[in-house]
Amino acid sequence: MSHQTERQESEEPEGNEGNLRGEAVQKEVMKKRRREDEDDDESPSKKQVTDHGVKVASHYNKLQEVGLAARSRSRIFFMRNFNNWLKSVLIGEILDQVRKAGNKRVCVLDLGCGKGGDLLKWRRGGIDHLVCADIAAVSVEQCQSRYDEMKRKSYSNEKLFSAQFITADCSKEVLPEKLDDGELMFDICSCQFVYHYSFESEQKADMMLRNACERLKPGGFFIGTTPDAYELVKRLEASDSLSFGNEVFKVSFQSKGSYPLFGCQYHFSLEEVVDVPEFLVYFPLFEHMAKRYNMRLVLKQRFSEFFKEKVKNEQHRSLMMKMMALEPYPCEDGGQQATDSRDEYAAAQEHCEKAGVRPPLGTLSRSEWEATSIYLVFVFQKMS
């Protein structure tokens, strides 16, 4: 057993709070709603709802592109690679399912695409069309330039998907109205590390969900990654202050003990990457709301569980070895593209030596693991 596996096993999630279903969920939601309504001034519905969209956009717009060398010096280098591996596996498996269902032309919506950290994953997946949308205009521009560059560098016999880039607050605006092809339907909507920004209010969470699901074909998938509210609250309750974290991340709440369904804000700061208010996503409510769009939850798994399951597969394991060595994909904050895995490995060795960090095949530090194990993976499928 590897050092990494041992560490991750010790991080097993507790309980099955996330497994509420059907009536139980309804009851829980109604109970929470009533409690929230009774809860005088603490209720976010009675508080003035501030617009965080502006803050989110300006934060992401300000994020600098940094090169590979700088990234390899980052204390979250391995965590970022791990997250990229996890997204690659998720995307790859969902694309397999879409193809098994017999879909020839695959269209994808990347909701909250950022600077295009997943573009190469879509190319490797051989999709046909991609719509990238994000609230941060600068990120969308960088995403488009990255795509243009990819197109410029691809060989004439190489297939590259067509793409459209949209700057929009997807928790406020109706995305399909902005599509070049007004009739376009998607096989997949991918919403990676984004959905929690919309849980500021019911209207926003619903609009984001509508944008994600309304244009999905029957049988289509809504996939994503988001922090697990139970895990956040568990760690907060275990802390003797209003925050918890370590040298790579910090989560701070304004109070504890009562957690409104919407607008339950916390501040997540992750070294160099995210330092912006987010909102708890009460998953049973998310699942309940998704039913409005005919969506059925097919998978909800903490990163730790997902990792343990997927790493058993030889292909996923070797991709992990490659990706933990060095990002073969440009990640969220930019980067160069290595030509093949040996170059990537050699480049990683060199960068790590120069930067004085652990060898590339070293695994996540405990601090990185504590940060990434907050997240969960979800997959919804549209019922026909």
Ligand SMILES: C[S@@+](CC[C@H](N)C(=O)[O-])C[C@H]1O[C@@H](n2cnc3c(N)ncnc32)[C@H](O)[C@@H]1O
């Ligand atoms: C942590 S980044 C993730 C980027 C990308 N999905 C990835 O995995 O690399 C979160 C992204 O969500 C975007 N975002 C947040 N709120 C949004 C909204 N209301 N509409 C569209 N994009 C939003 C941010 O601008 C940012 O690019």
